[in-house]
Every structure is written in C-alpha cells, then in structure tokens.
Amino acid sequence: xxxxxxxxxxxxxxxxxxxxxxxxxxxxxxxxxxxxxxxxxxxxxxxxxxxxxxxxxxxxxxxxxxxxxxxxxxxxxxxxxxxxxxxxxxxxxxxxxxxxxxxxxxxxxxxxxxxxxxxxxxxxxxxxxxxxxxxxxxxxxxxxxxxxxxxxxxxxxxxxxxxxxxxxxxxxxxxxxxxxxxxxxxxxxxxxxxxxxxxxxxxxxxxxxxxxxxxxxxxxxxxxxxxxxxxxxxxxxxxxxxxxxxxxxxxxxxxxxxxxxxxxxxxxxxxxxxxxxxxxxxxxxxxxxxxxxxxxxxxxxxxxxxxxxxxxxxxxxxxxxxxxxxxxxxxxxxxxxxxxxxxxxxx
Amino acid sequence: xxxxxxxxxxxxxxxxxxxxxxxxxxxxxxxxxxxxxxxxxxxxxxxxxxxxxxxxxxxxxxxxxxxxxxxxxxxxxxxxxxxxxxxxxxxxxxxxxxxxxxxxxxxxxxxxxxxxxxxxxxxxxxxxxxxxxxxxxxxxxxxxxxxxxxxxxxxxxxxxxxxxxxxxxxxxxxxxxxxxxxxxxxxxxxxxxxxxxxxxxxxxxxxxxxxxxxxxxxxxxxxxxxxxxxxxxxxxxxxxxxxxxxxxxxxxxxxxxxxxxxxxxxxxxxxxxxxxxxxxxxxxxxxxxxxxxxxxxxxxxxxxxxxxxxxxxxxxxxxxxxxxxxxxxxxxxxxxxxxxxxxxxxxxxxxxxxxxxxxxxxxxxxxxxxxxxxxxxxxxxxxxx
Numbered sequence: 001x002x003x004x005x006x007x008x009x010x011x012x013x014x015x016x017x018x019x020x021x022x023x024x025x026x027x028x029x030x031x032x033x034x035x036x037x038x039x040x041x042x043x044x045x046x047x048x049x050x051x052x053x054x055x056x057x058x059x060x061x062x063x064x065x066x067x068x069x070x071x072x073x074x075x076x077x078x079x080x081x082x083x084x085x086x087x088x089x090x091x092x093x094x095x096x097x098x099x100x101x102x103x104x105x106x107x108x109x110x111x112x113x114x115x116x117x118x119x120x121x122x123x124x125x126x127x128x129x130x131x132x133x134x135x136x137x138x139x140x141x142x143x144x145x146x147x148x149x150x151x152x153x154x155x156x157x158x159x160x161x162x163x164x165x166x167x168x169x170x171x172x173x174x175x176x177x178x179x180x181x182x183x184x185x186x187x188x189x190x191x192x193x194x195x196x197x198x199x200x201x202x203x204x205x206x207x208x209x210x211x212x213x214x215x216x217x218x219x220x221x222x223x224x225x226x227x228x229x230x231x232x233x234x235x236x237x238x239x240x241x242x243x244x245x246x247x248x249x250x251x252x253x254x255x256x257x258x259x260x261x262x263x264x265x266x267x268x269x270x271x272x273x274x275x276x277x278x279x280x281x282x283x284x285x286x287x288x289x290x291x292x293x294x295x296x297x298x299x300x301x302x303x304x305x306x307x308x309x310x311x312x313x314x315x316x317x318x319x320x321x322x323x324x325x326x327x328x329x330x331x332x333x334x335x336x337x338x339x340x341x342x343x344x345x346x347x
Numbered sequence: 348x349x350x351x352x353x354x355x356x357x358x359x360x361x362x363x364x365x366x367x368x369x370x371x372x373x374x375x376x377x378x379x380x381x382x383x384x385x386x387x388x389x390x391x392x393x394x395x396x397x398x399x400x401x402x403x404x405x406x407x408x409x410x411x412x413x414x415x416x417x418x419x420x421x422x423x424x425x426x427x428x429x430x431x432x433x434x435x436x437x438x439x440x441x442x443x444x445x446x447x448x449x450x451x452x453x454x455x456x457x458x459x460x461x462x463x464x465x466x467x468x469x470x471x472x473x474x475x476x477x478x479x480x481x482x483x484x485x486x487x488x489x490x491x492x493x494x495x496x497x498x499x500x501x502x503x504x505x506x507x508x509x510x511x512x513x514x515x516x517x518x519x520x521x522x523x524x525x526x527x528x529x530x531x532x533x534x535x536x537x538x539x540x541x542x543x544x545x546x547x548x549x550x551x552x553x554x555x556x557x558x559x560x561x562x563x564x565x566x567x568x569x570x571x572x573x574x575x576x577x578x579x580x581x582x583x584x585x586x587x588x589x590x591x592x593x594x595x596x597x598x599x600x601x602x603x604x605x606x607x608x609x610x611x612x613x614x615x616x617x618x619x620x621x622x623x624x625x626x627x628x629x630x631x632x633x634x635x636x637x638x639x640x641x642x643x644x645x646x647x648x649x650x651x652x653x654x655x656x657x658x659x660x661x662x663x664x665x666x667x668x669x670x671x672x673x674x675x676x677x678x679x680x681x682x683x684x685x686x687x688x689x690x691x692x693x694x695x696x697x698x699x700x701x702x703x704x705x706x707x708x709x710x711x712x713x714x715x716x717x718x719x720x721x722x723x724x725x726x727x728x729x730x731x732x
Contacts, residue, residue: 045490141370145392145713228484229556238717240377313550315557316484318714319392 022099022110029297030260031061037308044312071249079246080137087134088247088254094126095261102268103178105278105292116177117169120269121162124224127262128154131233131243134255138246146242149319150233154224156323160330161220164213167338168273170345171196171206181277188281193274205344209337214274216330216337218303221266223326225259228311232319267303268296275299367395374403378482378717381727383701385716392712397705401698404731412691418444418658419518421691425678426512428693429729431474434467434503435671437516442597443667443678444518448660455648456520457598462533462641463503463515464669465634469540470499471672472627475724479624480551482721483560488551495543498536505529519653530642537635544631552628561624562615565707565719572618575703578696579674580630581723584610584623591670603640605633620715620722627724659686673697673724693732697725 007013035050035058042049050057075084098120100110113119128151135147171192172180183197184190193214195203223230234242244255271277276299278292286295317325354364373384382403388396408428412421425440426433438460445452473496477489500510505526507515515522551557567577572585582589590607592600608629610622660682668677674696681690700723708719 041486045487046494047490141368231484232714238378238714312487314485315480315551315554315560316714317556318560318712320712321559 018108019100019110021108022102022104023096025104026096026099026257026261026264029264030257031065033260033263033304033308034061034064036305040305040308041312044309065253068249068253071252073249073251074246076139076246078139080139083133083137084246085251087130087137088251088258089130090133091127091130092254092258092261094124094130095258095265097123097126098265099261101177102265103181103272103277104296105289106178106182107289107292109178112176112178114174114176117165117175117180117269117273120177120265121158121165124262124265125154125158127258134247135243138243140246142240143243143245146233146239146245149239150226150243152319153226153230153232153322156326157220157223157230157330160216160326160334161224163331163334163338164217164220165269165273167209167213167334167341168192170338170341171198171210177272177277180272181279184276185279185287187279187283188276190279191274191276191281202344202347206341209340209344210274212333213337213341214270216334217273218270220326220330221270222307222310223322225262225266225307227263227307229314229317230322231311231316232322263304263307264300267300267307270303271296271299372716379720380478380725381730383720383725383727383730385704385720387713387716389713392714394708394711394713394716397708397716399701399704401701402731404727406732408732409691409693412688415687417686418448418660418688421688422517423512423514425693426514427728428695428732429671429673429676429697429726430511431726432467432471432672433512434463434515435471435669435676437513438464439667439669439671439676440678441516441518441667442669443665443680444658446667447663447665447680447682448518448655448658450519450653450655452519452653453648453650454599454646456650456653458641458645459521459525459650460516460598461600461603462638462645463506465637465641466499466502466533468634468672469631470496472631473499475627475672476547476551476624479718479721479724482717483551483557485551485554485557488547491543491547491550495536495540498540502529502532502536505532517654518658519655521650524650530645533638533642537639540635541632544628548628552625558614558621560714561621561718561722562619564615564620564715565711565722566616567618567623567703567707569618571703571706575699575706577674577700577703579671579700580623580626581674581700581703583608584626584722585618586610586612586622591668591675595668597667597669600637602644603637605636608633620718623722657686659684668694671696673726673729674700695729695732697723697729698732701725701730 038049050060053059053063075081101113101116101120103109131150132147135143169175172183174180184192186197188194190197192210195207195210198206226233234244244252247255278296280287280291280295354362356362368389370387370389371384372387373379374382379385384400384403386398386400387394408424411424415421415424421440422437425436428436473492477492480488503513504510506529507513507523567581567585569585569587572582572587586609588607588609591597593607608626610617610626612619612622614621662683664679664681666677666679668675675694676696677694679692679694680688683689704719704723708716711719
C-alpha cells in the first residue's frame with residue numbers, strides 16, 4: 001500500500017495520470033454522445049432508435065464499440081500503408097493535444113500556459129494534415145476528393161474563427177484560458193456574451209460586437225468539425241464517405257472518436273470564451289472545483305446538442321457556397337468587429 | 348478538353364500539369380438511386396462530361412412477356428419494372444391490353460383505378476422528394492415522408508394484401524373490390540397528409556440552403572426537354588403544359604377538376620432542379636383533390652364483371668399510355684393469333700428522362716450532378732427493365 005502511494009506521488013506518475021484524465025473523459029463522453037445523437041436524431045425524425053439492448057437501448061453504444069473492435073482491419077492493397085495507418089492517430093492526436101489547455105474546473109487544467117488559446121488553434125490544425133494524409137494514402141478518388149475539400153474548408157474557416165478569437169482576446173487581454181474563465185466569475189452577468197465584468201458603458205457597447213463574434217465563431221467551429229451544413233468532406237451522398245471511405249474497424253472508430261472529441265473541443269472553446277467556462281451562472285452559489293467541472297461539461301454539452309440539432313435539420317451547402325460564406329461574409333464581419341472592439345477597449 | 352489542362356514550372360525546373368480525372372460514380376454509389384453507373388470526367392469539382400452506363404438491372408422484361416402462358420400473367424411482371432409505383436405500371440399495361448381486346452370496363456373499376464393510381468403517385472413522389480432531400484444532405488424530411496407513405500401502403504395492403512407489388516389491376520377489372528373501411532381511411536389520410544406537406548415545405552422546399560443548392564442548377568430549357576422526349580414532372584418543370592391525364596384522358600380523368608402544375612422559375616430559371624422538385628410537391632395536392640372527388644362520387648357495381656375468362660385477341664397491335672409519376676408510361680402490344688403476346692415494348696419514362704443528363708450537367712459541380720440525378724427521379728428497375 002505504502003509503495004503504491006509513493007509510486008503514485010512520483011511527479012512523473014502524477015503528471016501522467018493527470019494527462020490521461022481528458023482521455024478518460026473523451027471515452028465516456030463519446031459513448032454518451034453516440035447514444036445521445038442517435039436518440040436525438042430519432043426523436044427529431046419521429047423514430048425511436050435503439051430500444052433493444054438495455055433500458056431504451058442504453059447498452060447499444062457498448063455493443064457498437066465491441067463490434068468495431070472485432071471488425072477486420074482492411075488496408076487496401078494499393079494504399080500507402082505507413083501513411084494510411086498513421087492518419088487516424090494523427091487526427092486524434094491533434095484533437096487530444098488541444099484538450100491540454102481546456103480549464104475543466106478551477107482545480108483542473110492540463111497545462112496552464114499563457115498562450116493557451118493560441119496553442120489550441122495551432123495544435124488543432126494538425127487535424128488537417130491527418131485528413132489530407134488519409135485521403136491521399138487511401139488511393140481512392142472519392143477519398144482524395146474528401147481530403148482536398150476538408151483541407152480547403154478547414155483552412156478557410158480557420159481564418160474567421162481565429163479572427164473571432166482575436167477579438168475576444170482583445171477584450172480579455174490574455175490568451176490564458178484559465179484567466180479568461182476567472183474574469184467571468186461571479187454570475188451570469190459577467191459572462192462575455194453579456195459584456196464581461198467591464199464598466200457599464202463599455203459593456204453595453206461591446207455586447208452587439210461580441211454577439212456577432214460569437215455567431216462567427218460558432219459557424220466556423222461547425223465547419224471545422226465537419227458537421228452539417230458544412231459536412232462536405234464526408235458528404236455521403238456525393239463522396240460516398242469522403243476521406244474515411246477506405247477505413248474500417250478501429251481506425252474508422254478512431255476517426256469518429258476524434259470527430260466527437262473535436263465537437264466537444266470547439267464547444268468548450270465557445271463556453272470558455274463567451275459563456276463563463278466553469279463558473280456558475282448563480283455567482284457563488286453552486287460554485288467550487290467540483291461544481292465547476294459540472295458546469296463546464298453541461299455548457300459544453302449544450303453546444304454539442306446544438307450541433308446535433310442543426311445536423312438533423314439542415315441540408316448541406318455546396319463547395320463554392322461554403323467558400324463564399326467564409327471569405328465574403330464571416331471574414332469581413334469579423335474584421336469590422338475587431339476594429340470596433342479595439343476602439344471601445346481604448347475608450 | 349485540352350484547353351483546361353495547364354502546365355506549371357517549379358523553381359527546380361520540373362514541369363507540373365493538371366489533368367482531368369475520370370471518376371466512376373456507381374453502380375454502388377449512395378446517390379445514384381440504384382445501380383446506375385455514371386462515368387464522370389471531372390476538372391477539379393467541375394463536371395466536364397457524364398456518360399451513363401446502364402443495364403446492371405436488366406432482366407429481359409420484354410422478352411419474358413412473350414413466354415408467359417397468357418396476357419394476364421404479364422400483370423405481376425410489370426409490377427417489377429418500376430417497383431415504387433407498381434400500381435401505375437399495371438394500369439398502363441391494362442389500358443393497352445384493354446385497347447387491344449376492346450373491353451369496356453364498369454365505371455366503378457375506372458374510379459377505383461384512378462384512386463389507386465393517384466395514391467400511388469403520391470407514394471412515388473414522397474420517395475422522390477425524400478431521397479432528393481437526402482442527396483442534398485437533409486435526412487429528416489425523408490423520414491417524415493416515409494411515415495406518410497406507410498399509410499398509403501397500409502391502404503394498399505388492406506385492399507389487395509401486398510405492400511409493394513400488388514397484382515391488383517387486372518385486364519377487365521380488379522382482383523378485389525375495395526374492402527370495408529377503405530373509404531373512411533382514405534378520407535382520413537387525405538386530411539392528415541396536408542399537414543405533412545406544409546411541414547416539409549417549411550423544412551425542405553423553402554429552406555434557404557436548399558434553394559441555394561437547387562435554384563439555377565441543371566436548367567433544362569423547354570426546347571431541349573421536348574427534343575429529348577422528356578415527360579412527367581421533368582417536362583412540366585421546364586414550363587411545358589402537358590399532362591396525359593388532361594390531354595389524352597384515359598379512363599375517366601376528364602370527369603375531375605384539377606390543375607396541371609407547371610414550373611414557373613420562382614427561385615431561378617425555368618426548368619431548374621428546384622422547379623422539378625416543386626412540381627412533384629404541388630402535384631401531390633392535385634392528386635389529393637382527384638382522390639377526394641373520386642371518393643365522393645364512387646359508383647356502385649361489380650368490379651369483376653368484365654374480366655374475360657380466356658384472352659385470345661384478334662391479331663393486331665395497340666399502344667396504351669398513362670401519366671405515371673415519372674412521366675408517360677406506355678406499353679405497345681403486338682398480338683398474333685395466340686394466347687401470349689407476340690411482342691411487348693415498354694416506354695419507360697425514367698429511361699427517356701435519364702438520357703438528357705449529359706446535356707444538363709456539363710459545367711455543373713459534382714454536388715450539382717447529384718442534385719440533377721435526384722431531380723430526374725429515376726428508378727433503375729424501370730430504366731434497365
């Protein structure tokens with residue numbers, strides 16, 4: 001017992017365990033969302049979805065996971081083997097590394113670095129490389145189409161997304177995600193979507209611009225996680241399945257895991273930037289490190305739900321329309337907001 | 348085609364060039380609606396050329412018909428042509444056969460055939476619009492429509508026991524009379540269905556993204572539509588006011604009051620994908636009108652009185668046609684002094700409509716090509732026969 005305790009208190013071991021916490025979270029969360037999305041989609045569409053395994057089919061995600069584990073792992077004969085195997089892991093690594101800077105609660109953040117959100121934007125770009133790699137290595141024309149579309153889409157939407165983040169960072173004066181959250185503590189009126197904890201005049205004049213930035217970030221984050229109406233890289237009616245057409249078994253599962261993890265990631269960024277992160281909406285009531293985790297996940301899940309809701313409601317855009325939205329609508333609006341916020345902050 | 352290729356010289360002196368890519372779309376592609384195979388030449392995302400390859404579902408329908416034991420046995424076989432609108436196929440074959448045999452059927456039979464054919468038209472359009480929605484990335488309207496199609500299938504099931512392939516309309520009559528409770532259930536369906544139609548209009552047909560995707564895409568001009576002998580919603584979508592139910596009123600369509608729906612180019616050019624889809628959507632309202640009128644004035648009578656015991660026509664030929672959900676569906680029957688047809692030729696509307704795809708999809712994007720295929724509303728069972 002004592003040896004175990006000393007082993008656990010080794011700094012290296014503690015660091016490793018803390019680093020694995022988000023992974024555990026992702027695995028549990030993926031099961032919940034897998035089940036939740038199917039159920040939500042079904043109820044939107046007047047169906048029941050899983051009803052057989054367990055109460056209302058609650059055991060179905062486990063069954064799905066076991067099925068994927070058993071599946072034959074097919075690598076096409078003409079594929080570039082090394083890149084083909086590497087691609088799904090690279091996509092997952094890009095997503096998982098971003099979880100390091102997410103402040104889950106006042107007591108837990110993987111790495112409390114000052115460049116927090118900048119690091120997040122940079123590391124999550126690694127996903128593009130993985131997608132491009134998978135499309136190229138599959139040696140399938142549909143996969144290649146999907147990969148090229150995803151590269152064009154992700155790069156285009158990163159620009160309005162980053163501009164929106166820039167506007168927010170100008171208000172906070174920091175890129176540290178933990179400090180961003182701390183500035184929003186003290187109740188719902190201090191959340192940035194309602195102007196943050198600034199003097200009243202500044203606060204009121206900021207609200208419209210921050211709201212526009214919020215919408216811009218939300219739209220570009222949807223595009224970055226390839227969800228409808230921006231799911232062109234895997235548009236099943238056009239490109240069969242896009243970049244992951246040739247993947248099967250666990251590799252396919254890892255793509256999906258990464259997609260769901262990414263979905264929570266962008267939702268969490270919205271929450272940290274605009275909706276007070278882990279801070280309770282009722283001031284000091286129900287706040288603290290544990291409640292913090294609760295609020296953070298709850299708010300994150302709300303935006304995940306929002307994405308799922310849109311996915312089962314809207315049709316898909318076309319490639320050129322997608323680019324139009326990014327370059328001619330979102331980017332100019334983001335630039336205008338940045339200029340306006342700059343003036344207001346100087347005043 | 349060579350104009351589109353260009354060469355780029357890199358700093359190290361290597362010559363790079365772009366070239367067109369040939370992609371095989373189908374026969375196992377999710378949005379070719381069956382086993383259609385399109386050989387698509389692409390320049391980036393732009394479609395340069397489309398070559399349809401057909402025949403993956405060819406079952407020698409016409410040859411088989413010559414080897415049936417009698418004319419009546421062809422009816423269950425025509426069901427298998429356009430399997431999402433089997434009732435209409437039977438109707439068309441029976442119209443041709445009755446023309447050949449010069450059989451007069453009782454009025455009640457005509458009315459029931461019209462009710463069935465209009466219900467079938469609604470069921471078929473529900474699939475057409477629903478799958479078109481899937482092609483556009485909207486999954487939910489499809490399931491809303493399938494829920495209501497289920498009600499139509501239940502009506503068919505209580506009438507003749509089958510849900511997809513009915514063998515209901517016979518030469519000279521029907522296999523069964525309407526069951527008790529059919530009239531009430533149909534009335535109820537007509538009432539409830541209007542709500543779904545409005546709902547899907549909001550969800551899909553007037554959705555901003557949907558309009559952006561479909562307006563001005565795959566424009567089929569009036570003259571081209573006529574030159575390619577397009578028919579049905581494909582022709583009417585292009586603004587040609589032609590409907591066999593009004594212009595060549597087989598059975599008793601001239602007794603009812605309804606309108607022919609024509610594409611007007613509300614969201615873009617006349618004859619674009621949106622127009623074609625909307626013609627289908629609005630035709631369902633008209634079908635409901637016909638059904639309601641037919642039910643209100645349904646005459647009494649025996650539906651099996653005119654069925655001949657043995658069919659042996661005098662040598663000759665006949666062409667009978669009906670307005671199917673996809674367009675003009677016709678059967679040309681040649682008879683010699685025998686109990687089996689000498690030759691049957693089917694004019695399948697989906698096959699004819701599909702032939703225009705090359706003309707209207709050049710220069711479109713890959714995603715538009717999917718929209719165009721969806722708007723033609725092909726059923727491969729009918730295309731390949």
